[in-house]
Amino acid sequence: MTGGGIGAGTLWLALALLLGLAELLIPGVFLVFLAIAAALTGAATLVLADLPLAGQLASFALWSGVTVLIGRRWYRDYPIETADPLLNDRAARLIGEIVTVEQAIDGGHGRVKVADGVWPARGPDCPAGTRVRVHQVDRGVLVVEPLAIFTAP
Template sequence: MPDFIADMDPHWVWLSVGVLLVAAEIVAPGFFLIWIGAAAIVTGVLAWVLPLSIPVQLGIFAVLAIVALYGGRRWLKANPITTTDPHLNQRGGRLVGEVLTVTRAIEDGRGRAKVGDGEWPVRGPDVAEGAKVRVVSADGGVLVVEAV
């Protein structure tokens, strides 16, 4: 262990680790590290205010981390995070209902259609180039279409 860490008061270590874990939640969001970071911060404050030995501090941290994780999980179940845009980050899903122009004839169920300034692969009934099709669903990066 580096000397500067060994020379630190334990409460500063707890507070530093807690702040680092909370900051790591911003970089790697998963709504998990914030609870462990909060437990470390509370442990640091308790170690600062009360004369606690290192084993007692570790026990307090373990209990607080479990309680925080359990409480956070229960709170998230009771208050789920919802979005007003169910197709966020699903570009194919956003195209459902759009009418597109076929740029490469759909033959044997496969072709291409113009979407914005690009082309997407499409799957559907055989139609000629230039025909209009409506997107009915998206299967990965392939749009499923029907003739208009």
């Protein structure tokens, strides 16, 4: 990509194709924006045959920024629907779970056992071994509440 002309433009378009294929193989919704930027730079290099390498790199950087900003805006305005919106939010998935107090909750603070891990917890005082329900998650701390005891009328 040293200089302008059809050779450099073709290399940019090949790079765009490779980035597009990489996005298909390793989906991350990011390489596609770089592929678009490379394609636009390739088109500009074909049209402006004597565009120097610095101009090509500046074009790629500019178009990369523009396409990433457009993509971020697009995904913010049109989020992807999923069957499991909490898939990558482990803490939020814990809400409603019943856990066991590992270190007594004393003065409102303690630790609870969740599966094979232990999390900091906040809630009413409870001795170790008490089963509690996760009510919410506040900055990595599980806010717990005692299990309701149901009695028949």
